[in-house]
Amino acid sequence: MLKFSISINIVSNGVLGILFDVFFWKLVFICETQAVLSNFYIVPHGGIALDPTHFNTTNATSLKEAWMIHDSYVEIGKEIASLQPNLVFLSTPHGISDLNNFVFYYNPTASGFADTDNCQCPPCCYNVTVNLNMKVTSALLQVLSHSKNISALSGFGPPGASDSPFPLRWGEVIPLHFIPGNLTEIVILSHPSRRYSDDVSMIPELLKLGEDLYQYLESIPEKVVVMISADLAHTHSADGPYGFSKAAEPFDKAVGQWVQLQDPSSLVKTAASYVDKALSCGFTGLVMLQGILGDKRTSQWKPELLANYHPSYYGMMVAAFRRENRYRIKF
Numbered sequence: 607m608l609k610f611s612i613s614i615n616i617v618s619n620g621v622l623g624i625l626f627d628v629f630f631w632k633l634v635f636i637c638e639t640q641a642v643l644s645n646f647y648i649v650p651h652g653g654i655a656l657d658p659t660h661f662n663t664t665n666a667t668s669l670k671e672a673w674m675i676h677d678s679y680v681e682i683g684k685e686i687a688s689l690q691p692n693l694v695f696l697s698t699p700h701g702i703s704d705l706n707n708f709v710f711y712y713n714p715t716a717s718g719f720a721d722t723d724n725c726q727c728p729p730c731c732y733n734v735t736v737n738l739n740m741k742v743t744s745a746l747l748q749v750l751s752h753s754k755n756i757s758a759l760s761g762f763g764p765p766g767a768s769d770s771p772f773p774l775r776w777g778e779v780i781p782l783h784f785i786p787g788n789l790t791e792i793v794i795l796s797h798p799s800r801r802y803s804d805d806v807s808m809i810p811e812l813l814k815l816g817e818d819l820y821q822y823l824e825s826i827p828e829k830v831v832v833m834i835s836a837d838l839a840h841t842h843s844a845d846g847p848y849g850f851s852k853a854a855e856p857f858d859k860a861v862g863q864w865v866q867l868q869d870p871s872s873l874v875k876t877a878a879s880y881v882d883k884a885l886s887c888g889f890t891g892l893v894m895l896q897g898i899l900g901d902k903r904t905s906q907w908k909p910e911l912l913a914n915y916h917p918s919y920y921g922m923m924v925a926a927f928r929r930e931n932r933y934r935i936k937f
Contacts, residue, residue: 643824646832650922651780653722660725671915678912678924683784692828697891698835700777701796711794712758718774739791801890816897836888838921846919857884858921862914868904
């Protein structure tokens with residue numbers, strides 16, 4: 607923590623002098639405290655990234671790309687652990703979803719498993735159990751109550767007090783699996799199923815949601831890391847389940863440019879023009895993150911694109927936005 611120390615002699619004369627004294631002593635007692643909204647990460651949830659040893663390919667380039675994604679993921683997980691956040695805010699497009707509403711998971715604990723693309727559970731079971739922060743989740747529900755499209759889901763017991771864990775799958779388990787050691791408390795936001803058909807029309811709503819999240823997460827005392835669980839275009843290969851589209855490559859490229867250049871138009875205009883054919887499950891989470899970053903706040907975060915490849919039919923990105931100015935001034 608940094609401290610200001612200023613010494614000066616002032617003789618107050620009249621109203622102006624008193625006003626100057628008040629202003630000056632506020633300045634003297636400014637304290638510069640460490641910003642609590644820390645880094646943002648974009649991470650994939652594909653099983654290939656989880657464990658490339660089970661990736662069934664004879665293409666040496668694809669295998670190399672898979673390991674580069676995985677290794678970048680490992681480093682990001684270590685970085686998050688080193689930050690020692692009090693809270694991880696996780697956005698998932700592949701969770702328990704409402705048709706229309708964004709929903710927070712509202713059980714005190716959550717648990718689940720993921721497997722890899724070519725080795726199902728069992729035997730390839732990757733398990734995660736986490737504590738969900740009910741205090742922050744409840745506050746977010748209140749803060750975002752102006753929106754008609756925000757709600758919460760609880761399971762197997764009273765809201766916010768169930769003895770049973772809320773179910774998780776790959777969209778949440780894979781990002782959380784990569785954070786080593788004892789996990790901090792988590793808040794999980796699941797995107798609505800209408801993202802499949804309305805992703806582009808949701809852009810203004812997503813940007814506003816991101817702005818509201820920024821305002822709240824920046825104000826609380828917890829040190830917060832944001833993780834966006836997202837895969838990119840799912841139409842890179844004719845052999846894949848969604849076929850091939852010429853939109854896949856330019857979509858992934860535009861998203862990469864958005865990260866590297868911090869250019870919102872690359873995401874909300876260029877990538878948006880391709881997404882309905884590229885079929886990206888992560889698009890809405892990325893747009894929400896742009897809302898958190900904000901057009902006028904981007905200079906506070908330094909971007910790094912660690913990986914952006916499609917070793918299989920779908921694209922995967924590992925990226926970080928690290929806060930440059932880790933301090934904020936408070937009176």
